[in-house]
Amino acid sequence: MKVSLFITCLSDIFYGDVGKDTVELLEKLGCDIDFPEAQTCCGQPAYNSGYVSDARKSMKHMIEVFEHADYVVTPSGSCATMFTEYPNVFKGDPKWEDRAIALADKTYELTQFIVHVLQTEDVGAAYHAKATYHTSCHMSRLLNEREAPLKLLEQVEGLELVSLPNAHDCCGFGGTFSVKMPEISEQMVAEKAKHVDEANADILIGADCGCLMNIGGRISRENKPVKVMHIASILNRQG
């Protein structure tokens, strides 16, 4: 099965390992990876800040870049959500609406793709640790995917999952929100870090680099020992 990877800018620049793990994991599961080099960003930072016409430029570009793909897979619930929003952004646009719908229809967040398309829950991973999982907002509420990551994690050998208090709460990232309203964002991430602390886990797992960068940054600032990891890196760990 040919899978076109949308790596996301955060992972491309800051979290290359997440990209590597995603590639290796998908290959292990029998996929052929295609990485369209012309890809850039899904447009979310501009779109969510109200710069809709600037965002449209990158969106059109991304529609073209992935037009040939059978499946578009990305290790980010938030960026996947943005792709699925494209049809709304181009509603009524004769040239772009259908193409936006086509892209949205074939886009999957990584764990979603593994569970729903590849129909796999046990990827043969092993990781010995006590872990808690951060439910990212866009993935759970807008993409409506809550189960897939947990199903996959439950099958990881040696991984003990403990619940995160107030897991439904946003970590306070919100893209440009974190720098536009820094005081409020700080309180939110501090609260999240406190809950992570209460979970008493060795690692915090998430499916979105944005949230992990935010929570991880706070945990590092507080000098806490909790390790922050993307789910792709757990699932790619062999027993």
Place this chain on the structure above:
Amino acid sequence: MSMKIGAEKFDERVQEGLSDTFMRGAVSSAQTRFRNGRLNAAEELGGWEEWRNLGEEIRTHTLENIDYYLDLLSEKVAERGGHVYFAQTAEEANNYITNVVKKKEAKKIAKSKSMVSEEIGLNDALKDIGAEVVETDLGEWILQNDDVDPPSHIVTPALHKNREQIREVFHDKLGYSKTDKPEELALFAREKLREEFLDADIGITGCNFAVADTGTVTLVTNEGNARMVTSLPDTQITVMGMERVAPTWNDMEVLVSLLTRAAVGQKLTSYITSLTGVKEEDDVDGPEEFHLVIVDNGRSKILGTEFQSALHCIRCAACINVCPVYRHIGGHAYGSIYPGPIGAVLTPLLGGYEDHKELPYASSLCGACTEACPVKIPLHELLIRHREKIVEEKGEAPVFENISMKAFGMGTASPTMYNIGTKLAPKVMKPMVKDEVISKGVGPLKSWTTARDFPAPGKQRFRDWYKKRQREES
């Protein structure tokens, strides 16, 4: 009071909220209680999503045919002996109401909770003509006695106060001498308020829903005060926002079911009062004179725009009760009697961007509000629409942001530019990196690193790794 509260700037109000640990404690525990209550009530009812769809359908249909239903409503109210007045503005509404008060030579007015009356500043208008107004909702009464402290929540207006603070208000202003036990506080309020009801010449109420095809006004309360306000005084004035209409009794029932569950997690509130017209011969109680004041005050300008769904709101506060931003800054920080997500959407629509332009940005767009809303208003999307308007129509975005977003548009629409930009990033950031993280950022990174570390860019971009790997493979 009007819709806008406080004179400070947004940042100052936020700081004030953030440093009020009492308020934050009170808000946080109330949010947990309300949220759990709502989820349990929804589960108990079953098929919550279908209920929400139904609620959305009713509200969409109503607002699409608002002229028709308002006509029908006023016809039915008139048939049952009531007077109907359409007020375009706050001033018109206040003038009409003060005229009724003057004509009746009323001295004392008992009032049940009504957000729209706060919005139009009715109490001040009444005070100006020398009438005494007594708020009879417990929360509102507390605030009124605390030198007219503004409400911080649309359902529980005194949410920002804990019981010690309430005791203090009662003690300082009303001579209360007992403890801060909720039962004792409530009993004291009850006794005081009862005297007021008996004395009142006019009752003023808000309106949760007005049923168009019967001309019925429905009030949802837990304290029964609205019932007293509508049954003891001879004259009743009901003030409603023009969007508060429900086509039929059945529709109203669906909306009430959603409202009580979404607001406080109750199947029904303790009192649901439905009132049709004036007292008739066989009626034991009810007003002899009834006025329905339907307030526009900027609402009809929202009709037909991308914001129309904001008028679907049934004021349950579920969005406020789940909002993490509200939890930390509290209601007053919004500078409007409508706080939280719905406030951030509605306030700029009714009060203009000029005074409220920060509100659409006071959200991480986490979508908790949209998920909680019983009539499915896409609140977080409406916040983005506001931002779009501020940026693209008003051109009021900060210059730096404007430049970076233009650069973003160019950089992400062109792979070459993206390539250059992302290659450059590590070099630009390198001087800030220490022990593999950035703890003291400059420029846009500064506000990020006040609260947390920023990752150092990877030594190699993913795409470079991937290219190399492919080369090696072939």
